[in-house]
Amino acid sequence: MAAPVYIRLKQSIGVDPQMKIRLKDVAKVTGPEQIKETLQELIIHQVTKQDRNRVVIDGFNLVEQIITMFPQEQIELIGPNVCVVHITKKKTKPSLILICVIWLLLFIGAAMAIMNFHYDVSMQPVQQKLHFMLTGKEEEHPLWLQIPYSIGLGLGMILFFNHWFRKKFNEEPSPMEVEVFNYQESLDHYVAVKENKVEKQDEDH
Structure with a gap:
């Protein structure tokens, strides 16, 4: 055999x-x-x-x-x-103007989200109170806290997404890559079920 x-x-x-x-x-x-x-x-x-x-x-x-x-x-x-x-269709070169518009929209949206979050959790009063507890003085804008916090926030986002432009800091996939992978896997599963001609024939019978 x-x-x-x-x-x-x-x-x-x-x-x-x-x-x-x-x-x-x-x-x-x-x-x-x-x-x-x-x-x-x-x-x-x-x-x-x-x-x-x-x-x-x-x-x-x-x-x-x-x-x-x-x-x-x-x-x-x-x-x-x-x-x-x-x-896969033939890829066209992306428009520089379109890239700039999308980048600007994402930047403004992300900035508004961060500012609204800080407003909701009363971040500035917390920093003012923390400044008073450490120095014994009241200060409306404790920059020695706010500036390092802002820098750390940006660095934290870079490390979280594991990307600096096209450079990766390690081989682990970023949360965005994992979500894209899960989305593509779910999409392939949906297509395999809904657009499979054999499955459709079985449903018809």
Whole structure:
């Protein structure tokens, strides 16, 4: 009896428009060398304009397609049942004016959020009282407390997000990267369930 061929689908990939998607693009294949190389080069989908921006490769359809072409082979599907293929469009150079406008909006929004937070927790009266407790003198603007606090607030945000422009301080993912990853994973799961043609056929029946 021939050794089985194991196929493990990737969770998601990105491809160019009009690309021919081969099995090796969407899955890892292992098994007898003579059939492994042939399967890896097997074209399983041709990207067209009708696909718009994503395609769902279903494992059941994939195994069925391979068995039809190689009926003598034993195919074992392991891992994810679907692979979400994101069709990447040609990226255009971002507008400098648009970048500046977005940066300005984010800066103003972040500044307003920080100021409103400090107002809600009465930060200035707290600093004034702390200054009085340490020096015995009343001061409306205790700058020796406020300036280091402001600098520390900015440095704390930089360390928290683990980024200074494109530079990372360590290999740990930042909270923003984790949230983007979780969002992308949830999006891929939604697409795999809602846009899977096999699932839709099962619901219709």
